[in-house]
Amino acid sequence: MIVVTGGAGYIGSHVVRALRTEGADVLVVDDLRTGYRESIGDARLLEVELAAAVVDWSSVEAVYHFAASTSVEESVRRPDYYRQNCFEDPKNFLEPAIQAGVKIIFSSTAAVYGEPERIPIREDDAKHPVNPYGENKLALENFLLASGSPCTVLRYFNAAGGAEDHRPETHLIPLLISSEGLFSVFGNDYPTEDGTCIRDYVHIDDLARAHLSALRVDGVFNLGSGNGYSVLEILTLAGREPRFEPRRAGDPARLIADIGRAHEILNWQPELGVDAMIESAREWRARNPNGYRG
16 A cells, blocks of 8 residues: 555645556545545545544555645745644654655655755755745655655655646746736846746656656655746746736745756656646646636
């Protein structure tokens, strides 16, 4: 059996469906505060908060840990909540799995790097997170890597594509798809070519494939495309016009992944580009104008 915490969320649900396609027996642990039962297909669901979840680890082959709040902006406003949600609760939940020797695949983030010292960013580069979200993801990484349990840490850059339904939505591409009029861009005075933040985008289907490979190996891997796009470049591709707002706290100027290690060890590389991410997001929203809620 494979346990997937936060498996009814955006990335988690794609991984759940990929695992089920491979024939895996999957148990999703999710309280459905931000996830959707409809997103996990025929996988079993334990609907409970992570802090209250109890699992018989003797029958578990691996656990994918996705359950966490993910808003950088919210983490700056609510640092204590993010400490509990992104570190304390997962640590307490995963400790019995570690004692049982269960393989752990951890959903981490490029936010652990903070303002990078070089571009593209390598896995062993310095980590100086600039917001509580990144700080607590890094704290959980360090705990897991020091535990001695078999562990794979996957540091996502910006996942995008179809079936993205956050409430409220905070990610760039689905916001572009679902809104109208001038689009708010937070900051146009960053040290980049056009003054807006640059990010590395990876298609959600490519990301799900990497998680299947992660079952077979341990280690730390960046998951991105290896290419950077500014916020204005994404707006142009989506046919939108900007309205500039002040910077948000905690946003690094430039994050681009070196994905050489994932290519070499996971035998993985992304196949779908930004155009495909925008198009799949549009197609899914056209079919599901109200998202998973009908």
